[in-house]
Amino acid sequence: MPSFHELHKNKLNDSSWNFKYEKVMTLLNPTHSQKTLAPTPPDFKAKSAELDALLTGHWFTDLANFSAFLFHELPDLNWAGFYLSDGHQLILGPFAGKPACTTIRFDRGVCGASFSKSEALLVDDVHEFPGHIACDAASNSEMVLPVIVENECVGVLDLDSPSRARFKNEDRDGVTLWLNVLLHRCDLRPLAQTLKTRTSSP
Ligand code: SME
Numbered sequence: 505m506p507s508f509h510e511l512h513k514n515k516l517n518d519s520s521w522n523f524k525y526e527k528v529m530t531l532l533n534p535t536h537s538q539k540t541l542a543p544t545p546p547d548f549k550a551k552s553a554e555l556d557a558l559l560t561g562h563w564f565t566d567l568a569n570f571s572a573f574l575f576h577e578l579p580d581l582n583w584a585g586f587y588l589s590d591g592h593q594l595i596l597g598p599f600a601g602k603p604a605c606t607t608i609r610f611d612r613g614v615c616g617a618s619f620s621k622s623e624a625l626l627v628d629d630v631h632e633f634p635g636h637i638a639c640d641a642a643s644n645s646e647m648v649l650p651v652i653v654e655n656e657c658v659g660v661l662d663l664d665s666p667s668r669a670r671f672k673n674e675d676r677d678g679v680t681l682w683l684n685v686l687l688h689r690c691d692l693r694p695l696a697q698t699l700k701t702r703t704s705s706p
Contacts, residue, residue, distance in 0.1 A: 513634035519686030543579035544671075551577060552685050559689040565688040574663065575600035575678070582642050582666050586651070588614050588695065591703035594619060597659065604639040613637035615660050618648035622657045625674050628669040640664065649683060653696045669670035 555573055559566045576583040585599020587608055594608040594615055610616045612635050618625045626645045630636045636646075643664040650657045658674050661683060663671065 508611070517559060523524060535573075543673075545607050545674050546577050548681050552681060554595050555682055556689060559686065559688055562691050563692050563695060564598065570682075571598050571600045574682070578675070578679075579667050580665050580667050580670055581663055582640055583662070583664035586659055586661055588651075589619065589657070590698075594659065597681060599662075601664070602640050605637055609632070611635075614648050615662055618650055619657055620662050622650045622652060624649045624680070625678060626671045626673075628671075630664075642666045644668045645670040647676060649676070649680060651683065651687070651692070653692045654686065656696055658692060658696050 540572070547649065555570070558569050558573060571585040575581055578584070583601030583604065585604070586597035587594035587599065588597045589595070589610075591687045593610060596606045598606055608615050610620050613638060614625055614627055614630065614633055616635075624645075625648045627633050627636070627648075630638070630643055630646050633646075643666065645665045645668050646650075647663045647670075648660045651661055661679070665671065
């Protein structure tokens, strides 16, 4: 009888499938090294062309497809999407995953902290992050990147994983590269302008 590996070897170059294979192997054989569970990151540079071809220039369309792209290209995620500032708080934007909390104060959660500092945050264990907002009880680690347009932070990109310490610097750099492809193709200035108008209105 062909082995599990032989049956599926044609799929083993796929990073997301490879991760699932390792998970099954660990279930079948508990001594299978836990270290192999670290998902293989995609080739971020090579996938940039695919992402670029997906973009249209319409920000609401592109943020939606960008979220879906991340959700399917990065293994071991349970949520990927945007929170955008209305000048007073962060509002849920396009995303892929389960329904999530609709507003986040600038001083709350990993998203609020990343937005306020305009800084990428990688949180290995969300349960230890003061003020973390648990939209999905399955989330254990999180990566949040600021979305910056003309030197102004207009929101954040939020990624959640059910695994602890899922996100590495390599993921941060790769997703930043993809975010730059998005910002290059898709004009978020109308969004930033709305933010300015809202912030300056009494
Ligand atoms: N966990 C986030 C809230 C957003 S959900 O994860 C989608 C936070 O602490 O800011």
